[in-house]
Amino acid sequence: MKLEIDESRCKGCNLCTMVCPYRIYRQGNRPNRRGIYVPELDRPERCANCRLQELYGRRLCGICALICPDQAIRWVKEKPYEPMNVVIEY
Amino acid sequence: MREDWLRNDRLPHIYCAGCGNGTIMNCVLEAVDKAGYERDNTVFLSGIGCSSRAPGYIETDSLHTTHGRALAFATGVKMAKPSLNVVVFTGDGDIAAIGGNHFIHACRRNIDLTVVCMNNHIYGMTGGQGSPTTPIGKTSTTTPYGAVEVPFDLVDLAVAAGANYVARWTSYHVTQLTEAVLNGLNTPGFSLIEVRCQCPTSYGRRNKFREPKDYMDFLRSHAVLKEKWERTAKPGEELPAESFLVGEFVRRARPVMGVADET
Numbered sequence: 528m529k530l531e532i533d534e535s536r537c538k539g540c541n542l543c544t545m546v547c548p549y550r551i552y553r554q555g556n557r558p559n560r561r562g563i564y565v566p567e568l569d570r571p572e573r574c575a576n577c578r579l580q581e582l583y584g585r586r587l588c589g590i591c592a593l594i595c596p597d598q599a600i601r602w603v604k605e606k607p608y609e610p611m612n613v614v615i616e617y
Numbered sequence: 618m619r620e621d622w623l624r625n626d627r628l629p630h631i632y633c634a635g636c637g638n639g640t641i642m643n644c645v646l647e648a649v650d651k652a653g654y655e656r657d658n659t660v661f662l663s664g665i666g667c668s669s670r671a672p673g674y675i676e677t678d679s680l681h682t683t684h685g686r687a688l689a690f691a692t693g694v695k696m697a698k699p700s701l702n703v704v705v706f707t708g709d710g711d712i713a714a715i716g717g718n719h720f721i722h723a724c725r726r727n728i729d730l731t732v733v734c735m736n737n738h739i740y741g742m743t744g745g746q747g748s749p750t751t752p753i754g755k756t757s758t759t760t761p762y763g764a765v766e767v768p769f770d771l772v773d774l775a776v777a778a779g780a781n782y783v784a785r786w787t788s789y790h791v792t793q794l795t796e797a798v799l800n801g802l803n804t805p806g807f808s809l810i811e812v813r814c815q816c817p818t819s820y821g822r823r824n825k826f827r828e829p830k831d832y833m834d835f836l837r838s839h840a841v842l843k844e845k846w847e848r849t850a851k852p853g854e855e856l857p858a859e860s861f862l863v864g865e866f867v868r869r870a871r872p873v874m875g876v877a878d879e880t
């Protein structure tokens with residue numbers, strides 16, 4: 528699972544930066560096309576839900592998405608991990 | 618999933634950045650989803666106000682009625698078809714000022730409704746006039762030198778008038794709020810969940826809570842858990858200034874109206 532902020536919905540209120548126990552959200556400092564300072568994600572792969580949702584089969588934590596007044600935070604499915612064959616050249 | 622209840626074509630909603638109403642909507646939808654309600658047998662109602670726009674973003678049948686009259690319409694819906702699940706969104710002005718009488722009588726009749734009051738202490742939509750819940754000393758457009766009237770305590774009002782389930786939380790306590798709404802949905806009879814929330818535009822701006830976060834910090838630091846307070850307070854001790862109790866105030870089984878098999 529991958530954490531994502533929908534830039535077409537976020538209004539830059541920064542409430543998400545208050546609640547995450549891992550402090551994944553950081554106040555943004557660059558305005559986007561609509562002039563909104565969307566928070567930046569600091570290593571979002573640490574999020575409990577990203578790591579464990581599939582294992583547990585339900586949403587974990589999710590406080591940020593619950594508090595986001597603009598329904599802008601969501602998790603998107605990632606492509607399953609595929610082991611790659613690395614060709615080692617000698 | 619609560620996302621399935623949203624009308625995505627209507628989003629983003631019109632609420633200002635950081636408005637607590639959006640958070641409360643999330644929590645109510647989460648609770649409704651957890652309660653296992655179906656979209657076909659759930660109705661959302663509201664009066665007029667920013668808070669009352671919430672049903673417009675939810676994909677069920679809904680009634681956006683006149684100012685203060687949501688409970689009257691909800692009573693009609695519930696009495697006509699008790700099998701429906703009826704949830705009412707309302708504001709503090711909506712329920713305590715113009716709709717005050719509907720409120721106490723809905724509590725007295727104990728009609729099987731779940732009412733979520735988004736209490737931002739102000740008339741948000743019309744530009745920030747004082748409401749019956751504006752705390753003493755707070756500035757609004759109609760109280761430019763600070764409010765002098767004693768505000769209503771919505772929880773006390775509902776308990777005294779006879780509601781079966783009464784709780785108070787804030788837009789900061791999202792998990793507890795979701796839990797309380799779920800309890801309200803599952804309790805037959807009238808349930809009131811008062812949610813103290815931020816209105817950065819009309820209230821915060823005039824009361825030194827410029828950023829949405831500032832009011833969140835206030836809510837977090839001034840909400841006193843009812844259970845803890847009752848355990849630790851010395852006899853006669855008053856709550857610190859501006860603090861308020863949060864938690865479940867009443868859960869009882871008075872006779873109810875509008876429940877499918879009892880009418």
Ligand SMILES: Cc1ncc(C[n+]2csc(CCOP(=O)(O)OP(=O)(O)O)c2C)c(N)n1
Pocket residue numbers: 665666667668669683684707708709710711712735737739740741742743748
């Ligand atoms: C009968 C009637 N009186 C007055 C109004 C004007 N009016 C519209 S919204 C509102 C106040 C809403 O305040 P509240 O219920 O606290 O909701 P909020 O906007 O704060 O969420 C008022 C007085 C109206 N629409 N209808």
Ligand code: SF4
Pocket residue numbers: 530546547548549550551573574575576577587588589590591592
């Ligand atoms: S779900 Fe929890 S851990 Fe993950 S980003 Fe949101 S608040 Fe942080």
Ligand code: SF4
Pocket residue numbers: 532536537538539540541542543544565566594595596597598599600635
């Ligand atoms: S809480 Fe939501 S709307 Fe507010 S800054 Fe975070 S993602 Fe954006």
Ligand code: SF4
Pocket residue numbers: 631632633635636637638667668737741742815816817818819820
């Ligand atoms: S005026 Fe206040 S209550 Fe209305 S949308 Fe803006 S912040 Fe929310």
